[in-house]
Amino acid sequence: MTKPRNSAQPWRVLWLIPVAVLAALSIVATSGGSGGGDNSDDGGGGGDLPLNILPTYNFFMTNLPGDTPLTVSVGSSFAVSVDFDGLFPGSVNLDADANNIVTFLSYIVRSGARVDLTLTSTDPSPLDGTFAVIVTEDINAMVDDAPVSGAFNVVTAIETVSVSILGDGIQLTLNGGAPVVYNNWEEFTDLFDDESQETWQRRAALAAGAFGFVIEQFFSMADILDELEAVTFTSPVVEVCDMFTGTPPEGVLAQGEITITWLGSGELSNDDDFSWQFNQCWSDDSSELIDGTVSLENYTETIDTNNNTLFEIGFGGLSGEPGGVVYEMTISDTVENQGVFTIPPEGVMTINGGFALIIQAP
Amino acid sequence: MLVPTRQRGPEIKMLFLATLLLATGIMVYALDRAGAVYFLPDWTATPTGTAIFGPLGDHLPTFLHPLVFILITAAVFRPWLRLLPAICAAWFAVECLFELGQMAPFDSRIAEAVPSWFDSVPVLRITADYFTRGTYDPLDILSIGLGTVIAYPIVRAFLRGE
Numbered sequence: 001m002t003k004p005r006n007s008a009q010p011w012r013v014l015w016l017i018p019v020a021v022l023a024a025l026s027i028v029a030t031s032g033g034s035g036g037g038d039n040s041d042d043g044g045g046g047g048d049l050p051l052n053i054l055p056t057y058n059f060f061m062t063n064l065p066g067d068t069p070l071t072v073s074v075g076s077s078f079a080v081s082v083d084f085d086g087l088f089p090g091s092v093n094l095d096a097d098a099n100n101i102v103t104f105l106s107y108i109v110r111s112g113a114r115v116d117l118t119l120t121s122t123d124p125s126p127l128d129g130t131f132a133v134i135v136t137e138d139i140n141a142m143v144d145d146a147p148v149s150g151a152f153n154v155v156t157a158i159e160t161v162s163v164s165i166l167g168d169g170i171q172l173t174l175n176g177g178a179p180v181v182y183n184n185w186e187e188f189t190d191l192f193d194d195e196s197q198e199t200w201q202r203r204a205a206l207a208a209g210a211f212g213f214v215i216e217q218f219f220s221m222a223d224i225l226d227e228l229e230a231v232t233f234t235s236p237v238v239e240v241c242d243m244f245t246g247t248p249p250e251g252v253l254a255q256g257e258i259t260i261t262w263l264g265s266g267e268l269s270n271d272d273d274f275s276w277q278f279n280q281c282w283s284d285d286s287s288e289l290i291d292g293t294v295s296l297e298n299y300t301e302t303i304d305t306n307n308n309t310l311f312e313i314g315f316g317g318l319s320g321e322p323g324g325v326v327y328e329m330t331i332s333d334t335v336e337n338q339g340v341f342t343i344p345p346e347g348v349m350t351i352n353g354g355f356a357l358i359i360q361a362p
Numbered sequence: 363m364l365v366p367t368r369q370r371g372p373e374i375k376m377l378f379l380a381t382l383l384l385a386t387g388i389m390v391y392a393l394d395r396a397g398a399v400y401f402l403p404d405w406t407a408t409p410t411g412t413a414i415f416g417p418l419g420d421h422l423p424t425f426l427h428p429l430v431f432i433l434i435t436a437a438v439f440r441p442w443l444r445l446l447p448a449i450c451a452a453w454f455a456v457e458c459l460f461e462l463g464q465m466a467p468f469d470s471r472i473a474e475a476v477p478s479w480f481d482s483v484p485v486l487r488i489t490a491d492y493f494t495r496g497t498y499d500p501l502d503i504l505s506i507g508l509g510t511v512i513a514y515p516i517v518r519a520f521l522r523g524e
Contacts, residue, residue, distance in 0.1 A: 019435055023456065028485065319477065320478050
């Protein structure tokens with residue numbers, strides 16, 4: 001009878017270490033990239049060819065390194081801080097014209113995305129405290145519109161509110177109980193300001209509002225990305241804002257301006273910083289007055305030189321690298337009465353902290 | 363006195379076959395996928411993939427990878443035959459974990475856990491990209507399984523000296 005031989009010797013087990021390492025590296029190295037790791041940061045990999053921008057990109061938001069969560073204070077009433085739990089993932093569909101000016105069309109916040117919100121009121125409120133907002137089904141929406149589908153949970157230590165975005169309304173359930181349905185997104189989010197409503201519903205409305213705010217900030221920052229290279233040619237770039245259509249609030253300029261300053265030199269390259277300053281900039285469309293600075297730190301851009309396609313762009317990094325979008329600004333509602341604009345105290349929103357933002361090819 | 367020496371033929375044959383299969387997998391990336399992967403130099407890039415392997419190329423690398431590494435493991439470790447199923451199962455599990463790691467929400471969780479010093483090390487710096495850019499595909503799991511299953515009789519035959 002032939003007995004199979006075995007030559008296994010104890011020292012041979014050591015060979016498994018480099019074999020395992022080789023296996024892991026060979027799997028990871030199949031990831032797309034810029035062939036050989038020669039990352040270009042200026043889109044020059046394709047010579048004079050225009051940069052290709054894909055119709056869909058993933059995006060990720062995460063906390064800034066250190067303890068500087070995105071925090072929004074509303075008047076002297078309350079403050080909400082947003083703590084991204086790891087990476088906040090999503091994707092965007094976009095249209096890039098012949099000059100690579102990008103228009104964002106729609107977005108998805110992916111299931112599993114989570115933020116922890118902490119509400120702190122000046123006067124004690126039943127809403128105070130920290131709660132988690134966890135996306136349980138992909139949330140789909142057109143840019144600047146209310147979500148059309150998806151679901152998320154609002155979780156405290158003692159209750160879970162499930163919010164489902166349905167075709168004909170918004171359905172809320174508390175701990176799996178009887179559903180409560182609202183006709184549309186606005187009706188649902190307005191619950192937060194209605195103190196006669198139940199706390200769990202107001203908390204869910206706050207969660208929805210915070211989600212909307214985070215997405216709005218994402219697109220505000222993403223929208224400027226395609227302008228940054230042009231800024232480096234004529235930095236600083238100054239744009240005038242809308243002029244007040246009446247008497248501006250006391251101490252406010254009749255017409256403010258926005259200044260974008262590139263803080264780098266030579267060519268636009270990774271780790272460059274930009275300063276986006278709003279000097280009493282009023283918008284006729286939104287009736288909002290913006291004042292302050294958004295620092296765009298540690299710009300990152302990677303081109304896939306194999307096909308001259310934008311692979312990654314953003315500020316900061318996903319693994320705790322320095323940089324990101326850092327706010328130090330106020331957004332104030334303005335109210336017009338007989339041609340005179342004023343700013344109600346409860347209409348002043350102060351934004352501090354920020355997030356890192358990376359948009360990446362799928 | 364004559365001391366019996368161990369035959370090294372099976373190991374060499376397994377390593378040769380592994381190299382051949384590995385080269386096939388690399389060709390899929392170089393030819394069908396326009397060289398758009400990290401481990402290939404820029405000069406291999408083509409404007410579009412030439413699709414020499416056709417639809418087979420979509421899953422051939424994930425089929426070949428466990429097969430190759432089971433062969434390599436058997437060649438360097440020369441295990442008892444009874445250990446072979448465990449080796450196959452271990453590689454199947456490892457390969458599946460990498461594939462599953464590309465699925466949301468695991469992809470972002472893993473990317474978040476990647477230490478920042480990876481950024482300064484070639485190859486390692488695209489670790490997060492592998493998970494966030496890669497797309498989980500159940501057919502990849504199937505091809506990993508097929509590669510593992512096919513590896514078993516092949517390696518068994520080599521180890522038995524057939």
